Amino acid sequence: MTLRQSGAIVFLLLLFSFLLSALHVYGVRQEAITREGNKLYTAESIEVRGSFTDISARLDNVQDLKIYTNLSEDGDIRNIFMRDSSRVNFPLHSGRSFIEGESQKALVGAEVVTTYDGGIEYYIFQEKRYEVIGHLGRETKSLLEKNVILNDPALFGSGADEPYILDGSGVHNAFVSVYGSENVALRDGGTNKRTNVDLVSPLLKGFGLLLVVLGCISTGLLVGRYSAGQNGVQHLQGATHRAVFLRRAGEVTLLVAAVAFVIVSAWSVLFQVTFPVGVVLSGFCVQLCTVLTAFGFSFVKNVTGA
Amino acid sequence: MGIIFDMRKNFPLIVAKSLVFSLFFLAFYNFLSFSQETDAAINQSFSSDSEVNLYTLTDTLVEADEFSEFRESKNELDKLGSFYNALNDGGQFTFLSIFDQPLPVKDFRGDETYDYGYGTEMSVQGKYFDEDFGAQAQNVKSIQMNKNAFEFYKIRTEGGQEIPWKEIDYSGSEVPILLGSNYANLYRVGDVIQGNFYFKTLNLRVAGFLEPGSSIFYKNEINHYLDSYILIPYPDTLRGITDEEQFFQGILSFAMINGDLVARKDLSSAQLIEDLQAISRDTGFYDYTLIDVPTYLVQMSLTKSIIEDNYTLLLSIILAMGIGVICVTFFINRGILVRRWEGGLVYWLLGRSREEIMREFLWYSTIEYALAFLIFWLAFVALPNKNEFILMNSLFFMLMFLGAIYCTKDMCWVNI
Numbered sequence: 111m112t113l114r115q116s117g118a119i120v121f122l123l124l125l126f127s128f129l130l131s132a133l134h135v136y137g138v139r140q141e142a143i144t145r146e147g148n149k150l151y152t153a154e155s156i157e158v159r160g161s162f163t164d165i166s167a168r169l170d171n172v173q174d175l176k177i178y179t180n181l182s183e184d185g186d187i188r189n190i191f192m193r194d195s196s197r198v199n200f201p202l203h204s205g206r207s208f209i210e211g212e213s214q215k216a217l218v219g220a221e222v223v224t225t226y227d228g229g230i231e232y233y234i235f236q237e238k239r240y241e242v243i244g245h246l247g248r249e250t251k252s253l254l255e256k257n258v259i260l261n262d263p264a265l266f267g268s269g270a271d272e273p274y275i276l277d278g279s280g281v282h283n284a285f286v287s288v289y290g291s292e293n294v295a296l297r298d299g300g301t302n303k304r305t306n307v308d309l310v311s312p313l314l315k316g317f318g319l320l321l322v323v324l325g326c327i328s329t330g331l332l333v334g335r336y337s338a339g340q341n342g343v344q345h346l347q348g349a350t351h352r353a354v355f356l357r358r359a360g361e362v363t364l365l366v367a368a369v370a371f372v373i374v375s376a377w378s379v380l381f382q383v384t385f386p387v388g389v390v391l392s393g394f395c396v397q398l399c400t401v402l403t404a405f406g407f408s409f410v411k412n413v414t415g416a
Numbered sequence: 417m418g419i420i421f422d423m424r425k426n427f428p429l430i431v432a433k434s435l436v437f438s439l440f441f442l443a444f445y446n447f448l449s450f451s452q453e454t455d456a457a458i459n460q461s462f463s464s465d466s467e468v469n470l471y472t473l474t475d476t477l478v479e480a481d482e483f484s485e486f487r488e489s490k491n492e493l494d495k496l497g498s499f500y501n502a503l504n505d506g507g508q509f510t511f512l513s514i515f516d517q518p519l520p521v522k523d524f525r526g527d528e529t530y531d532y533g534y535g536t537e538m539s540v541q542g543k544y545f546d547e548d549f550g551a552q553a554q555n556v557k558s559i560q561m562n563k564n565a566f567e568f569y570k571i572r573t574e575g576g577q578e579i580p581w582k583e584i585d586y587s588g589s590e591v592p593i594l595l596g597s598n599y600a601n602l603y604r605v606g607d608v609i610q611g612n613f614y615f616k617t618l619n620l621r622v623a624g625f626l627e628p629g630s631s632i633f634y635k636n637e638i639n640h641y642l643d644s645y646i647l648i649p650y651p652d653t654l655r656g657i658t659d660e661e662q663f664f665q666g667i668l669s670f671a672m673i674n675g676d677l678v679a680r681k682d683l684s685s686a687q688l689i690e691d692l693q694a695i696s697r698d699t700g701f702y703d704y705t706l707i708d709v710p711t712y713l714v715q716m717s718l719t720k721s722i723i724e725d726n727y728t729l730l731l732s733i734i735l736a737m738g739i740g741v742i743c744v745t746f747f748i749n750r751g752i753l754v755r756r757w758e759g760g761l762v763y764w765l766l767g768r769s770r771e772e773i774m775r776e777f778l779w780y781s782t783i784e785y786a787l788a789f790l791i792f793w794l795a796f797v798a799l800p801n802k803n804e805f806i807l808m809n810s811l812f813f814m815l816m817f818l819g820a821i822y823c824t825k826d827m828c829w830v831n832i
Binding site for chain 2: 118121128148248252253273293295299304309311317318327328
């Protein structure tokens with residue numbers, strides 16, 4: 111591979127890693143906007159009537175199930191139950207969200223009255239103190255500025271039927287299949303309903319991902335073409351095809367890893383955006399697998415002369 | 417022959433290029449469709465004439481005795497009627513009279529999602545046997561509003577039908593109503609629905625359907641959508657109370673004076689109260705109170721910024737995709753060019769002129785773009801948000817974009 115050819119490969123890898131990371135950032139911000147415009151709910155949320163203990167036990171196939179109960183008439187103060195707190199993406203402008211195994215904490219908007227004790231912020235509800243761990247809203251001024259989310263299992267009623275709001279992927283179908291279609295209502299959309307963003311946004315994300323995949327395939331094929339000469343020479347020098355392939359694949363892996371590192375650092379330095387480890391890993395794997403598959407295809411084609 | 421040979425030789429690259437283009441244009445089409453809806457949403461509910469102060473007017477006859485005593489006095493009700501008429505004529509403010517309630521509808525065609533209790537903390541009642549109708553009925557979500565409210569929230573009908581506000585008269589044989597967009601499959605324009613409106617059976621004639629997503633600010637909520645509501649227009653003026661209809665007109669008058677006052681932002685609340693007091697002096701009705709509703713302006717500006725932020729976000733992702741597409745195209749084009757170069761050389765050696773070879777190669781490129789359009793078209797047909805106007809816009813943009821690339825490629829050949 112000439113320097114120019116390697117440069118081209120690096121450029122393409124950078125480009126598609128950037129696009130992939132940008133799509134992720136887009137998804138996160140989109141969700142924050144959606145939730146902020148819809149009282150923290152997603153478009154899948156439903157209003158139901160039932161018993162808390164029964165619902166939380168029987169909807170066990172909704173992995174990201176969230177159950178909310180209103181603690182104030184206007185619905186500004188709510189209590190939450192989460193099946194998996196790592197899947198809670200609330201828009202916050204400071205602090206953090208709930209973590210696994212944590213309770214008696216609160217997320218509050220900027221306008222909510224809180225007290226400080228020993229440098230720790232507390233929200234007081236019914237004479238009970240809840241430590242404030244995060245502040246709701248993408249910015250201080252937001253539609254969530256008067257909202258309070260508590261995480262206190264004790265505030266959920268016992269077995270009696272009460273109104274709850276459920277959220278989570280596929281929660282409507284899950285609820286209907288367990289309890290039937292009585293006592294459940296779809297919520298009538300938030301701000302997103304004013305435009306067709308709920309339709310357009312997943313399409314844009316899908317097209318973007320396809321572009322990335324297509325780009326990675328092209329990059330892999332290009333690696334195959336550019337390295338064909340070198341591969342042939344190394345094979346003539348006595349290396350097996352397998353060894354040559356593994357050597358190239360190793361180089362590509364290192365390159366993709368380095369590119370991923372550069373992109374992740376660039377986001378954090380330039381835009382203060384950090385990615386969860388799982389996201390970086392899965393992005394890396396998707397890119398690497400596609401590039402390697404395409405390269406492997408081209409390699410085999412060159413070797414067999416097909 | 418040349419084209420077929422080229423297609424066979426460069427098939428993967430040609431397909432890749434067409435796919436990249438068609439994907440990007442599908443994304444671009446969707447972006448345009450979104451930006452058009454954003455514009456429409458901003459113009460409808462968040463334009464500068466919606467930036468006003470809102471106050472709620474409610475009557476203070478809360479005691480049941482007081483209320484029924486008032487309603488039994490024809491004289492008092494007449495005062496109330498003229499108070500409403502004066503409010504509606506407005507001064508420095510606009511009076512939006514809005515009220516929602518369950519409307520029992522005879523032989524209702526819809527399901528429980530139209531029930532008054534659906535989606536609220538109240539329970540859904542469903543179909544029941546109604547004594548007054550002597551038939552099956554359902555309590556349906558319904559909202560009444562006056563012309564001011566209708567115009568302030570820029571509510572429009574799907575077919576452009578208008579409400580004859582001057583002719584609204586509940587003692588007439590029929591009252592024109594509008595149905596929310598969810599009703600489109602249940603009723604047709606011209607159908608007559610029998611409803612029990614404040615204990616009086618009315619023949620409600622469907623005059624049109626609201627645009628999907630029609631919304632008003634109601635009960636402290638800016639995203640109050642009317643898609644499953646029956647909208648009953650209020651009469652322009654309250655006429656004198658008649659003996660036989662006193663019961664009905666009494667309830668109606670009270671419902672109608674509960675509403676919101678809209679005032680310009682520079683009008684102080686003191687001035688507004690002064691205006692109201694003048695109306696009270698003229699009409700003799702004093703039993704009301706005015707509550708400032710700052711939530712409206714806050715919700716309205718923050719909701720607007722959410723819509724605008726969403727637009728910026730989509731714009732930035734489409735730009736990132738555009739840059740990506742241009743870079744990929746550059747590489748694919750080079751790849752194709754290199755592979756075609758040898759063929760061109762052979763033609764050259766065979767004695768073909770430069771122009772002839774160029775023309776031949778331009779045909780090859782045309783195939784690539786035609787394929788891109790074909791893929792775009794096939795996917796477009798499957799899209800739910802088809803719109804000819806946006807399609808024309810995006811096609812125009814595509815032609816510009818592709819034309820630019822086409823020309824640069826042409827230039828490449830001249831250089832070679």
